[in-house]
Amino acid sequence: MNNSFLTGTLSIADSIIPVVSDKIRFKDFIGAVRVRWGIKRDNYRVNPGLYAIGSPGQESDVFVSANYKLSFDALRKNLSGENGWILVLDTKGVNVWCAAGKGTFGTKELVSRIRTVSLEKIVNHRRLILPQLGATGVAAYKVKDETGFNVHYGPVRASDIKKFIINGYRADRDMRKVTFGFRDRIKLIPNDFMYGKYWLMGAMAILFLISGIGNEGLSYKDFSGEGGPAILKVFLGYVSGIVITPMFLPYIPGRHFSLKGFYAGSMVFLILIMLKYSSGNIIEILSWFLIITTISSFLAMNFTGSSTYTSLSGVKKEMKISVPFQIGFALIGLVLQVVGKLI
Amino acid sequence: MKDLVYLPDVVTLGLCESTCNGCGMCIKVCPHDVFELSGKKAHIVNRDYCMECGACAMNCPLQAITVNSGVGCAAGIINGILRNTEPTCGCSESNVNCC
Secondary structure, eight states: OOOTTEEEEEEETTEEEEEEOSOOOHHHHHHHHHHHTTSSGGGOBOOSEEEEESSOOTTSEEEEEOSBHHHHHHHHHHTTTOOEEEEEOOOTTOOHHHHHHHTSSSHHHHHHHHHHTTHHHHOSSOEEEEOGGGGGTOOHHHHHHHHOOEEEEOOSSGGGHHHHHHTTSOOOHHHHOOOOOHHHHHHHHHHHHHHTHHHHHHHHHHHHHHHTOBTTBSOOOOHHHHHHHHHHHHHHHHHIIIIIHHHTGGGSSOSSHHHHHHHHHHHHHHHHHHTTOOOSOHHHHHHHHHHHHHHHHHHHHHGGGTOSSOOHHHHHHHHHHHHHHHHHHHHHHHHHHHHHHHO | OOOOOOOTTOOOOEEOTTTOOOOOHHHHHOTTOOEEEETTEEEEOOGGGOOOOOHHHHHOTTOOEEOOOOOOOHHHHHHHHHHTSSOOOOSOTTOTTOO
8 A cells, every 4th residue: 555645744632643635646546547447456445543634723624534545535635725634444445335334434433433543632622524425334423422522424425525614514405415427337337347257257158168069969169150259249248237237227218227237238139130240040049139138137237236226125126026037048048059059 | 317216115214203303314314315304303205215225224313213224236135145144245345336
């Protein structure tokens, strides 16, 4: 972990506090790109504790953050020009919302971190500003009981933080709402894409092996002609579920993510047919329809984990309906794939 | 952009209005504008927007809100079934968008 964001130290109430820069440098940007692609994620942590930004005093605000560097960077960037304190909790390198859901960005950690850094000696007020999404893990009234500090839930997005302060520490309706716009969705695609890579390779391998079956029985000599297209079709099913469905999420009909993925996969299949890319007999073509749509549907269903509006009860209900279909489609698709090669 | 809404009539969110003292904390922490305050009581006005994150129940000083909160994530539910536990993120500790 590089600590290039540190610019010096500051002495207050017998403590020496590291000062952080409010600039995001090229190195931070490269780190952010890497972490989105799932490279060296485990190194992307900030040491928990108290930091200073600008030249804060005893009156200055205390902002609480996670020790995931992207969360921390978003906060310090949006505090540029302000004087304040940043209290970084140990969330094991996980962002605020996920960590709050797991309880690591939680009441217990916040209370103990306040005590560890002796926050009551550093500031003379009793105000803490937390990101709103931390509320899933933190009970404000318990923090007040145990430490005397009042938790003020700030905006969802760090970019609204100055507006929040000007507003008299009040987040208006827009600042409180989680959105899931195009930019939010595409930022998540690289990591999901990398996360399923072994499944993708496994599926590619299976369909590649099947593609070698010839019509004189199991003769394995057809790889050269059909192996490549088979791998490509699996890949397109994957892209359909992990890239196309998230990109066009609000515009694809249906509320179930698996259904949205099925539609996206059907479109990809239709395009392949129109380009006359899917050769072979009707059984093989039907088989590819089932395989591409199932891969797309299953992966789109997994995007519920990245989305910001799906509930546990809803996803359970969706899976009860969709998973049996997906299993059925996949099995029939694979059987037809083999049958189509043999006739 | 219009609000994205997931499946209708599934969430487990409950609010006991007679216990509620109208402090408004649930409104401050809800990321989907589910509650509204009127007549010194909170009311559920957009139930289907709820994603069961649990922030409201966590921050209600009178425990007037109940919700079966957890990860709304298919991979998490599959992990839970495979390991015979509650739905849980199976991703590594530092995975950003695991649910």
